[in-house]
Amino acid sequence: MKRAAGKPAALSRSAGVTSLSANRDRPDTAGADSIRSALPSLVRVTRAWRERLGDRLGERTFALVATIALELLFLAVLLSLGMYRDAPEVQPASRITTFDTSQSPAPAEEDSGETPPDAAQEQPQPAEVRPAPVRPTPLDIVPLPRPVLRPIPVQPPIPEPVDTPPDDRPRAVIRADRTYGPPDTGGRSRSGDSEIVGTAPDGEPLYAAQWFRKPTRQEMSGYLSTVEAPAWALIACKTAPRWAVVDCVPIDQYPASSNIMNAVLAAAWQFQVRPPRRGGETLVGSWVRIRISYGRS
Secondary structure (H helix, E strand, C coil): CHHHHHHHHHHHHHHHHHHHHHHHHCCHHHHHHHHHHHHHHHHHHHHHHHHHHHHHHCHHHHHHHHHHHHHHHHHHHHHHHHHHHHCCCCCCCCCCCCCCCCCCCCCHHHHHHCCCHHHHHCCCCCCCCCCCCCCCCCCCCCCCCCCCCCCCCCCCCCCCCCCCCCCCCCEEECCCCCCCCCCCCCCCCCCCCCCEEEECCCCCEEEECEEEECCCHHHHHCCCCCCCCCEEEEEEEEECCCCCEEEEEEEEEECCCCCHHHHHHHHHHHCEEECCEECCEECCCCEEEEEEEEECC
C-alpha cells in the first residue's frame, strides 16, 4: 500500500511543480486558472498523506495538519501572485513545455508543422526607412574675366639736335639717269610700261629699276666704308612682295679692284624697288637692274 501511494504522490509533486512554473510565465490574469488547476493536485496530496499518516496520528491530528498545510499552500500561492503582479512584464524568450512521462510522446512531425501564434505575432517589423533629404544643387558661379588693361604707348622723347662735324669721307651717289648693262632689246611697247634693258640670268626680260625708297647714306655707309671712291656696281635682282628684292647677282663693277660689288650685294636686303609694269599689270617676281654709284661729295 505504501508503494502504491508513493507513486501518485510523486506524480502529484511533479504536477504541482509544473503548474507553479507555468504560473510564473503567465500574466496576472491567469491567477484564478492556476488555483483551479492546483485544487485536484491538492486533493490527491491530501488523500495520500491521509492514508500514510492515518494509522499513526489519528483522524483529528491528521485533519489539523492538513488544514495548516492547505492554509500555508494558499498563502504561498497568494504571495506568489503578488510578487509577479509587481514585477515588470517580461516577454518570454522561449516557451517551456512540460509533459507527463506516463503519456506517450506526440509525433515530432505534427509539432514541427504548427507555428505558435505568439511567435507569429512577435515577428519584428522592418524599420521604416526615411528617404534622405535632397539638398539643392548649388549653382555654378562662373567668374567674369577681368578686363584687360592695354598699356598706354609711351612716346619716346624727341632727341635734341646735336651739331655734328662735317663728314669728309666719300659717300654713295645713286644716279638714275644713266643705264648700264646689255643693250635694250625690247624698249617700251606702251606708255607706262617699264623699260626692258637686257636679259636676266634665267633668260627672262630685265627691266630698269624704279626706286620705291632710296637707301639713305646712313644705311650704305657701313657697307661702303672699305670702298675707295669713285666706284660703281651693277646688279640684277628679282622683285618680291612689299617692295623687296631677292636673289641678287652681280653684273659689272668699276674699278675691278674696288670691292664695291661685295658691299652692294651685302646691302641689297634693305633695297625697296617697285616691281616692273607691263600692259597695266604689276609683274612681281620679274628681274630688275640696279646701279649703285659711290663718289666723293
